[in-house]
Amino acid sequence: MSKGRYGIHGGQYISETLMNELIRLEEAYEHYKNDPEFNAELTKLFNEYAGRPSLLYYAEKMTKDLGGAKIYLKREDLNHTGSHKINNVLGQALLAKKMGKTRLIAETGAGQHGVATATAAALLGMECEIFMGKEDTDRQALNVYRMELLGAKVHPVTSGTMTLKDAVNETMREWTNRVHDTHYCLGSVMGPHPFPMIVRDFQSVISKEMKEQILKAEGKLPAAVIACVGGGSNAMGAFYNFIEDKDVQLIGCEAAGKGVDTALTAATIATGSLGIFHGMKSYFCQDEYGQIAPVYSISAGLDYPGIGPEHAYLHDIGRAQYVPITDDEAVDAFEYLARTEGIICAIESAHAVAHALKIAKNFGKDESIIINISGRGDKDVAAIARYRGVDIHD
Amino acid sequence: MYEDKFAKNKIKKAFETANGKAFIAFLTAGDPDADSTVRFVLEMEKAGADLIEIGIPFSDPTAEGVVIQDANIRALKNGMTTDGAFEIVRRIREVSQIPLCFMTYCNPVFHYGYDRFFSKCEELGVDGIILPDLPYEEKAEMEEPANAHGVAVISMIAPTSEARIQTTAKEAKGFIYVVSSMGVTGVRSEIKTDLASIVQSVREVTDVPCAIGFGISTPEQAKKMAGISDGSIVGSAIVKIIAAKGKDAAPDLAEYVRSMKEAVALA
Numbered sequence: 001m002s003k004g005r006y007g008i009h010g011g012q013y014i015s016e017t018l019m020n021e022l023i024r025l026e027e028a029y030e031h032y033k034n035d036p037e038f039n040a041e042l043t044k045l046f047n048e049y050a051g052r053p054s055l056l057y058y059a060e061k062m063t064k065d066l067g068g069a070k071i072y073l074k075r076e077d078l079n080h081t082g083s084h085k086i087n088n089v090l091g092q093a094l095l096a097k098k099m100g101k102t103r104l105i106a107e108t109g110a111g112q113h114g115v116a117t118a119t120a121a122a123l124l125g126m127e128c129e130i131f132m133g134k135e136d137t138d139r140q141a142l143n144v145y146r147m148e149l150l151g152a153k154v155h156p157v158t159s160g161t162m163t164l165k166d167a168v169n170e171t172m173r174e175w176t177n178r179v180h181d182t183h184y185c186l187g188s189v190m191g192p193h194p195f196p197m198i199v200r201d202f203q204s205v206i207s208k209e210m211k212e213q214i215l216k217a218e219g220k221l222p223a224a225v226i227a228c229v230g231g232g233s234n235a236m237g238a239f240y241n242f243i244e245d246k247d248v249q250l251i252g253c254e255a256a257g258k259g260v261d262t263a264l265t266a267a268t269i270a271t272g273s274l275g276i277f278h279g280m281k282s283y284f285c286q287d288e289y290g291q292i293a294p295v296y297s298i299s300a301g302l303d304y305p306g307i308g309p310e311h312a313y314l315h316d317i318g319r320a321q322y323v324p325i326t327d328d329e330a331v332d333a334f335e336y337l338a339r340t341e342g343i344i345c346a347i348e349s350a351h352a353v354a355h356a357l358k359i360a361k362n363f364g365k366d367e368s369i370i371i372n373i374s375g376r377g378d379k380d381v382a383a384i385a386r387y388r389g390v391d392i393h394d
Numbered sequence: 395m396y397e398d399k400f401a402k403n404k405i406k407k408a409f410e411t412a413n414g415k416a417f418i419a420f421l422t423a424g425d426p427d428a429d430s431t432v433r434f435v436l437e438m439e440k441a442g443a444d445l446i447e448i449g450i451p452f453s454d455p456t457a458e459g460v461v462i463q464d465a466n467i468r469a470l471k472n473g474m475t476t477d478g479a480f481e482i483v484r485r486i487r488e489v490s491q492i493p494l495c496f497m498t499y500c501n502p503v504f505h506y507g508y509d510r511f512f513s514k515c516e517e518l519g520v521d522g523i524i525l526p527d528l529p530y531e532e533k534a535e536m537e538e539p540a541n542a543h544g545v546a547v548i549s550m551i552a553p554t555s556e557a558r559i560q561t562t563a564k565e566a567k568g569f570i571y572v573v574s575s576m577g578v579t580g581v582r583s584e585i586k587t588d589l590a591s592i593v594q595s596v597r598e599v600t601d602v603p604c605a606i607g608f609g610i611s612t613p614e615q616a617k618k619m620a621g622i623s624d625g626s627i628v629g630s631a632i633v634k635i636i637a638a639k640g641k642d643a644a645p646d647l648a649e650y651v652r653s654m655k656e657a658v659a660l661a
Contacts, residue, residue, distance in 0.1 A: 011531075013527045015526050015552070016529050016530075016550045016551060016558070017552040017554050017573060017577075019529045019530070019531070020554050020555065020558065159463055160454060166454075169454050172456050177577035179576070277501050284501075286501070289476050289477075290501040290506065
């Protein structure tokens with residue numbers, strides 16, 4: 001079996017044109033990940049540019065209100081550019097630069113990964129082009145302009161369902177057009193090997209910090225770590241350093257949209273089946289002939305028909321649990337966190353908050369759970385207002 | 395292995411022409427409908443096509459340019475499925491023994507079930523399968539069940555393949571699909587890759603014929619590409635004719651294929 005396997009998942013199902021580039025990328029990554037100079041540079045960018053380490057905040061009001069486990073929030077929303085995406089992007093951009101690449105291309109859903117990539121490109125003096133579904137450029141017009149301010153060119157993608165999966169298709173096509181000077185800065189723990197590994201490693205700083213911070217605060221590991229899952233990069237980053245700690249429950253929250261019993265859902269584990277797509281074997285939402293299903297979620301960042309191969313594996317072996325959260329539940333949690341703790345989180349992260357609201361009371365007062373607040377919610381305010389029928393003329 | 399199964403594989407016949415060069419035509423199953431696809435295949439055979447690639451449409455054809463992407467969407471919208479594509483082959487096989495390959499993506503085949511898919515190919519006489527998202531590293535899971543039913547998994551070689559050319563070619567079956575250019579399928583005014591040296595490198599290790607595809611649309615290009623290899627593959631230019639003329643495309647397709655076949659015959 002080929003490289004990059006997580007149980008039966010993963011692999012490199014990609015066009016021959018890209019194979020040598022993936023091999024070179026893996027070689028470069030294996031070299032630089034152990035290079036002290038590379039790591040010192042990346043740590044400096046993390047700490048002095050992105051604002052790491054991010055806070056682990058004890059949400060006391062929420063804890064009292066829910067009447068169970070102590071609730072901690074990992075504040076990835078406080079990172080520069082407003083989400084966890086910057087962790088992976090700084091790592092990949094630096095790696096690409098070392099490989100002699102001068103141009104970054106990337107897909108984006110909500111725009112968070114696009115903004116992060118455009119930011120890293122500006123900082124490191126690289127060209128940048130972002131592919132974003134036409135539906136999403138309309139939903140997230142502010143982020144489009146933000147990327148343009150940072151010097152990136154944004155291509156609205158009009159093929160297929162005009163959302164995240166089509167943006168990935170188009171970025172892959174562009175990469176096969178021009179690979180010699182271009183790195184595809186993939187935004188999640190998905191795609192062909194070595195991307196799921198590289199993205200996980202750069203995101204694993206989240207759980208590395210979480211572990212140190214919770215041990216300092218509580219003197220013991222948390223009972224559970226909860227994160228939202230689209231492709232799954234923030235969740236993989238939040239889970240990774242806890243995988244060997246079998247007593248820590250790992251819970252991924254998928255976007256159920258209007259519900260897992262409707263067609264308007266993006267919950268891959270709940271409704272998908274095994275398949276091969278976007279370079280990997282994993283679970284996908286698809287029809288009886290293996291056509292990839294159009295998916296739906298209020299959250300553009302979770303509106304993806306697949307899940308990263310390592311999550312698929314953690315699901316298979318029962319190490320992590322994946323639960324669906326509906327639009328309604330996520331919006332309620334979004335508003336709850338704003339009113340209770342004064343934090344407007346991303347609608348993606350609100351899916352994780354929603355599950356914590358359900359289960360916190362099942363834990364003892366001496367136990368803690370950590371919710372990964374993967375991003376901030378400024379970008380979602382207009383959409384939430386629309387959802388509630390409020391006209392704010394944005 | 396499976397030599398007896400491959401004895402009746404028809405791909406090699408495509409290259410048994412007067413000058414040993416093949417003209418290979420691609421179209422998408424169900425574009426604009428199944429009846430038309432059957433008619434177009436038979437018409438292209440009459441006009442001189444030596445092998446036909448039938449595309450099983452996929453929702454997300456990442457190796458295709460806009461022309462074939464649109465054909466995939468049209469076909470799916472019109473209800474084409476994997477079973478529908480098999481039915482098209484069954485109807486073609488009632489009257490024709492032209493070498494046939496499917497072209498699609500891994501997921502429709504995986505989801506159908508490898509053994510079920512390839513036993514159906516064997517039963518109906520599909521000789522090969524082209525999967526642009528199945529590189530050398532991943533081919534084993536597909537090749538084992540395909541070969542057990544006498545179906546060749548076509549290997550692709552790209553301008554970026556370098557040292558992979560010979561590794562891939564050594565294990566190739568049926569024919570080798572040499573991708574002419576970087577990027578996705580689609581008509582190109584110029585092909586700059588040094589294809590002669592790629593073909594040379596292939597020939598050092600195998601007798602399996604090489605055909606060049608991606609970007610070929612004119613008789614001049616077809617002649618030139620077949621001249622340095624064993625055949626020319628044309629997709630987007632054919633699909634464009636179907637997109638423009640719909641169900642009435644047969645006469646135009648015949649005329650186009652005839653001009654391309656003549657050019658390849660002179661290569």
